[in-house]
Amino acid sequence: MIKIQTKPLTSRAFAPFGDVIETGSVDPKIINQGNCERFNDLAKMDFTDGRAGISLFSAKPRSLPYTLDLLERHPHGSQAFIPMSQHPFLVIVAHDDGGKPSDVHAFVTDIGQGINLHRNTWHGVLTPLHEPGLFCVIDRIGSGNNLQEYPLPTPIIVA
């Protein structure tokens, strides 16, 4: 049994896989007569076709240690996950090695962080760690198969 440890999510560590959507990453533009900070354009949206859409995902909360037995990726579009509660969530990603995932990494977000998975990045399914498990998802709306799944021959324990 393979076991990996979670790490705190940082934009630097996550850069090979996607964007961390957080307020700390850029200087804000001050708007609304000083009452609001705008942290602008934090995610690289990338769709081969179709268009961007806004959806909601309501996912069952999990807990650590978590048994990972499947990775997936979306060849036609990036996918952003924005938590709609003040809770961390678990983010699992992997590098690609000739069409298969390899070198799995697990991160736990800080409160207020979202992520944007770059197009074709191997990742685990959405894994909240707390109720209500509600997320806004900005991803590709389009036709055709945009899902590749890879069941792991040996499950990985994420601790």
Add this chain to the structure above:
Amino acid sequence: MIKIQTKPLTSRAFAPFGDVIETGSVDPKIINQGNCERFNDLAKMDFTDGRAGISLFSAKPRSLPYTLDLLERHPHGSQAFIPMSQHPFLVIVAHDDGGKPSDVHAFVTDIGQGINLHRNTWHGVLTPLHEPGLFCVIDRIGSGNNLQEYPLPTPIIVA
């Protein structure tokens, strides 16, 4: 002094102004081996040019009664606001009458509701009612002036 009362936000009442982004509005698609519900494509994104982007807004919480003295609109794009905490927020919108706002409506969201303002809809600035006032905003990234402001000759008290 004009005074208006807030109403609970419903998709029906908000339809002339935009979309309510909420789980109750459509039947979900069940994904991730039964562990996640996907409520698909809940907002009409509409940009005359440019592209959709994901930004974060951190806004100062307000309280009721709130004095409204300015409305604004964005002629080139829709604008979605997704709360990143489990709190209601105040949404103020108005109809258009020959290039000026008229007939102002104020809504208080339910927990877990976001909104998408249709392109060119008159609205108040982002007004959280609770800390932390953190929102994900999906709107137009592009050049040129996309802001029209209308200072109200007589402020409106929103109660």
